[in-house]
Amino acid sequence: MTSDCQKLSSVLQLWDKSLIVEGQRQMRNTQTMPELELQSPGKQPTIRDVAELAGVATSTVSRALTNPGRVNHVTRERIEEAAAQLNYIPSSQARGLSSGRTQTVAVLVPDITNPFYFDIIRGTQHQLKAAGYTQLLVDTEESADMEADALQKMRRSADGFILAASRLTDEQLTEAAAQQPLVTINRAPAIAPTVVIDTPSAIIQALEHLVSLGHTKICFVGGPATSWSNAKRWQAFQVETKERELTTSSVGPFAPKTTSGAAAADAAVHTGATACIVFNDLLAIGMLQRLRERGIRVPEDMSIVGCDDIFGADFCNPPLTTMASPIEQAGRVAVSMLLSRLNPQYGGTSRRLAVMPTHLTVRASTGAAPAH
Amino acid sequence: MTSDCQKLSSVLQLWDKSLIVEGQRQMRNTQTMPELELQSPGKQPTIRDVAELAGVATSTVSRALTNPGRVNHVTRERIEEAAAQLNYIPSSQARGLSSGRTQTVAVLVPDITNPFYFDIIRGTQHQLKAAGYTQLLVDTEESADMEADALQKMRRSADGFILAASRLTDEQLTEAAAQQPLVTINRAPAIAPTVVIDTPSAIIQALEHLVSLGHTKICFVGGPATSWSNAKRWQAFQVETKERELTTSSVGPFAPKTTSGAAAADAAVHTGATACIVFNDLLAIGMLQRLRERGIRVPEDMSIVGCDDIFGADFCNPPLTTMASPIEQAGRVAVSMLLSRLNPQYGGTSRRLAVMPTHLTVRASTGAAPAH
DNA sequence: CAATTTTTGGCAATCGCTTGTCATCCCTAT
DNA sequence: ATAGGGATGACAAGCGATTGCCAAAAATTG
Numbered sequence: 001m002t003s004d005c006q007k008l009s010s011v012l013q014l015w016d017k018s019l020i021v022e023g024q025r026q027m028r029n030t031q032t033m034p035e036l037e038l039q040s041p042g043k044q045p046t047i048r049d050v051a052e053l054a055g056v057a058t059s060t061v062s063r064a065l066t067n068p069g070r071v072n073h074v075t076r077e078r079i080e081e082a083a084a085q086l087n088y089i090p091s092s093q094a095r096g097l098s099s100g101r102t103q104t105v106a107v108l109v110p111d112i113t114n115p116f117y118f119d120i121i122r123g124t125q126h127q128l129k130a131a132g133y134t135q136l137l138v139d140t141e142e143s144a145d146m147e148a149d150a151l152q153k154m155r156r157s158a159d160g161f162i163l164a165a166s167r168l169t170d171e172q173l174t175e176a177a178a179q180q181p182l183v184t185i186n187r188a189p190a191i192a193p194t195v196v197i198d199t200p201s202a203i204i205q206a207l208e209h210l211v212s213l214g215h216t217k218i219c220f221v222g223g224p225a226t227s228w229s230n231a232k233r234w235q236a237f238q239v240e241t242k243e244r245e246l247t248t249s250s251v252g253p254f255a256p257k258t259t260s261g262a263a264a265a266d267a268a269v270h271t272g273a274t275a276c277i278v279f280n281d282l283l284a285i286g287m288l289q290r291l292r293e294r295g296i297r298v299p300e301d302m303s304i305v306g307c308d309d310i311f312g313a314d315f316c317n318p319p320l321t322t323m324a325s326p327i328e329q330a331g332r333v334a335v336s337m338l339l340s341r342l343n344p345q346y347g348g349t350s351r352r353l354a355v356m357p358t359h360l361t362v363r364a365s366t367g368a369a370p371a372h
Numbered sequence: 373m374t375s376d377c378q379k380l381s382s383v384l385q386l387w388d389k390s391l392i393v394e395g396q397r398q399m400r401n402t403q404t405m406p407e408l409e410l411q412s413p414g415k416q417p418t419i420r421d422v423a424e425l426a427g428v429a430t431s432t433v434s435r436a437l438t439n440p441g442r443v444n445h446v447t448r449e450r451i452e453e454a455a456a457q458l459n460y461i462p463s464s465q466a467r468g469l470s471s472g473r474t475q476t477v478a479v480l481v482p483d484i485t486n487p488f489y490f491d492i493i494r495g496t497q498h499q500l501k502a503a504g505y506t507q508l509l510v511d512t513e514e515s516a517d518m519e520a521d522a523l524q525k526m527r528r529s530a531d532g533f534i535l536a537a538s539r540l541t542d543e544q545l546t547e548a549a550a551q552q553p554l555v556t557i558n559r560a561p562a563i564a565p566t567v568v569i570d571t572p573s574a575i576i577q578a579l580e581h582l583v584s585l586g587h588t589k590i591c592f593v594g595g596p597a598t599s600w601s602n603a604k605r606w607q608a609f610q611v612e613t614k615e616r617e618l619t620t621s622s623v624g625p626f627a628p629k630t631t632s633g634a635a636a637a638d639a640a641v642h643t644g645a646t647a648c649i650v651f652n653d654l655l656a657i658g659m660l661q662r663l664r665e666r667g668i669r670v671p672e673d674m675s676i677v678g679c680d681d682i683f684g685a686d687f688c689n690p691p692l693t694t695m696a697s698p699i700e701q702a703g704r705v706a707v708s709m710l711l712s713r714l715n716p717q718y719g720g721t722s723r724r725l726a727v728m729p730t731h732l733t734v735r736a737s738t739g740a741a742p743a744h
Numbered sequence: 745c746a747a748t749t750t751t752t753g754g755c756a757a758t759c760g761c762t763t764g765t766c767a768t769c770c771c772t773a774t
Numbered sequence: 775a776t777a778g779g780g781a782t783g784a785c786a787a788g789c790g791a792t793t794g795c796c797a798a799a800a801a802t803t804g
C-alpha cells in the first residue's frame with residue numbers, strides 16, 4: 001500500500017508539482033482536495049434588463065432579436081449593443097415555452113460508436129448549427145424499443161427528428177411520422193421523407209468487379225435482420241447475381257460489429273465461396289482479422305468487399321475494397337429536408353426523397369479468384 | 373439523360389416497386405413525391421389535463437411527478453395512471469423555466485470524428501441518461517474560441533459542462549469554471565474538477581518496454597500544442613528518458629489525425645530514432661501507413677507506440693502497441709463528479725480529481741531494435 | 745376524547761419570453 | 775392642410791410547469 005502511494009505520487013508529480021503532498025494521502029486513484037467552490041451561475045440578465053438599458057419595452061427587444069425587420073434599424077442596434085454589454089443570452093427555455101418551438105432537432109442513431117454514424121452525426125451537427133438549431137444526439141443501442149421510446153419522450157423537446165438507420169417496424173415508423181416531423185436515413189421512402197444511400201447500385205459495381213476478377217461463387221454476409229439497408233442490399237445482391245448466373249450463398253444475420261466478424265468469416269468460408277459481399281465495413285474488418293488467424297489469405301484465397309468506407313477501411317490489413325458512401329452529405333441533406341418542413345416559409349422544394357450516389361473503392365482485399 | 377433516368381429507375385426498383393413510376397420522372401438523384409403531409413404535433417396534454425383526469429390540483433400532480441415522497445401513495449398512483457393514460461410527457465421547457473434547472477449537461481469535444489472521443493461520449497451519454505439528464509454534444513473543432521463561445525452560448529441551456537481535452541487557456545478555463553459548473557477531462561487539476569487519464573505512467577511502461585527491446589534512440593512525436601495531455605506526455609517522456617540516459621528527439625506538433633501521419637513519420641525517421649512514442653493512435657496509424665509506403669518496416673526498422681488504444685488500433689497494419697486508457701469510464705466518472713456537484717443532496721464525496729489507470733498493450737508495432 | 749403533530753393537497757405567484765392587439769407617430773398624396 | 779396608410783413600439787395575456795405558503799385532513803398522543 002505504501003509503495004502504491006509512492007508510485008502514484010511520483011506519477012502525480014508529472015502532472016503538477018503542487019499535488020505531490022496531496023498525493024501522499026490519496027486513496028488509490030481518487031483524491032479529495034480543498035474545496036475550491038464551484039460557482040453556481042449568478043443571476044442572468046433578462047430581456048427586461050436589456051430593455052431597460054436600451055430604453056425600450058421588452059417586446060421591442062424581443063422583436064429586435066427574433067424578427068429584425070420589424071424594428072427600426074437604429075433602435076435595433078441600440079438594443080443589440082445593450083444586449084452585448086450585458087452579455088445577454090436569451091433563455092431557450094423561456095423562448096421555447098412561449099413560442100412552441102425548441103430550435104432543437106434530435107438525431108437518433110443505433111450505435112454511437114459505429115464509425116458509420118460519426119459522419120452522419122458530423123453532417124447533421126454541421127448543418128443544424130448553421131441553421132441555428134441544436135442537435136440532440138441519442139444512441140438507441142440497436143433497439144427498436146429504445147428508439148420508439150426516445151421518440152415519445154422527446155417529442156416535447158425537439159422540433160423534429162432524424163432517424164439514421166431506424167430499427168423501427170414500418171408500423172412504428174408510420175405512427176411516429178404522424179406524431180412529429182421526421183426524416184429518415186436509409187429507410188423505405190414513402191413512409192417519411194428519406195435520404196437513401198444508393199448502395200444497391202454499388203452492389204452492382206461490386207459484383208461486376210468480382211466477376212471481372214473471375215469469381216463465380218459469391219457469398220452475401222448479412223447484417224441486422226431489422227436493418228432496411230441490409231434487406232435492400234440483399235435484394236440487390238439476389239437480383240444481380242441471378243442475372244449473371246452466379247453461384248451464391250448467404251450467411252447471417254450478424255451484428256454490425258467487428259466482433260461478429262469471426263463467426264461471419266467462418267460461416268462464409270464454409271459456404272465455399274471465393275468472394276464475400278459484406279453488409280458493412282465493421283463486419284468485414286472483423287472477418288479480415290479472423291481469416292488471417294485461420295491462415296486464409298485475403299485476397300488470394302478469399303476476396304472481401306465491405307460497405308460504407310468507414311474510418312479504418314483504408315488502414316486495416318489488407319485495406320478494404322468497399323462501397324463508399326457520401327455519409328456526411330447524407331446527414332446534411334437529411335437536415336435540409338427536415339428544416340424545409342419545419343420552416344416552410346424559407347421553402348426550398350420539400351423533397352421527400354434524396355438519393356446519394358455511391359461508388360466502389362477498390363483496395364487490396366479483392367483479387368483474382370483462386371485457380372482451383 | 374434518358375439513359376440516366378433509366379439506370380436510376382432500375383436502381384429504385386431495388387428499393388421499392390411502388391416507386392418505379394415515380395422514378396421515371398425524377399431528376400437526377402432528387403425526387404418530389406405526392407405530398408404526404410408531415411404532421412405537426414397536435415395539442416399535447418398538459419399537467420392540467422392530468423390533474424383533471426385524476427381529480428386533483430395541478431400542484432399535486434407536479435409534486436407527485438417530481439417529488440414522490442410528498443404525496444400520498446394511492447393518489448400518486450392515480451395520477452401516474454392518468455398521466456400514462458393521456459400519454460403525458462412534462463415539457464422540459466416549462467419545467468426548466470420555473471425550476472431553473474434544465475436537466476441537461478453539455479459535453480464539449482474537440483473533434484467529434486476522433487474515435488478517442490466516441491468512447492468518452494458513450495460514457496457520458498450512458499451515465500447522464502441513467503441520472504435522467506440529457507446530453508448535449510458539441511464539437512468545438514479543435515478551437516479554443518469555439519469552445520469558449522459554446523460555453524457562453526449554452527450557459528442558459530445546460531446545468532453543467534464536461535470539457536473533454538479542452539483547448540482553452542488556463543485563464544479562459546478559470547473564467548469559465550467560475551461561471552458555471554464544469555468538469556474537465558485530461559486537463560490540469562486545481563482549476564476545475566478533473567478526470568485525468570494517467571498516460572504519464574503509461575509512458576514509463578512504454579519506455580521500459582522499448583528499452584527492454586534494446587532501443588536507445590527514441591523520438592517523441594507530439595500532438596497539438598494546446599493539448600494539456602500532450603504537454604504532460606512530453607514532460608513524462610523527458611523525465612523518464614533522462615533518468616534512463618536515452619538518446620531522445622522530438623518532432624511536432626502535429627494535428628491528431630491520420631493525415632498528419634506522413635509528415636510525422638518523415639520527421640521521426642529523419643531524427644534517426646529507432647522507436648517512436650506517438651501522441652495518439654490516430655497519428656500513429658497515419659505514420660504506419662507512411663512508413664509502409666516508404667518501405668520502412670515496422671517494427672523491424674522502426675518501432676511505434678501509440679496512445680489511447682482507440683478503435684482501429686487492433687486491426688491496423690501492423691496492429692499497434694499502445695497505451696490503453698479506460699476512456700469510456702473516464703466519461704462516466706466525469707459525469708458522476710459533475711452531478712454530485714449539481715445535486716449535492718445526493719452527495720457522494722465531491723472529488724476534485726479522479727485518476728484513471730492505464731496500461732501498455734503490446735501488439736505488433738514494436739519489436740527489437742535494429743542491429744546497426 | 746381533546747389536543748397536537750404530521751400529512752396531504754390547493755392556491756396563486758412566478759420563471760423569461762413571445763405575440764396579438766392597439767395606440768402613436770410620421771409620411772405621403774390629394 | 776388634412777385624411778389615409780404604413781411603421782413602430784407599448785401593453786398585457788399567456789406558454790406549462792414549480793414552489794412557497796397555508797388550510798384541511800388524518801394520525802398520534804396523553
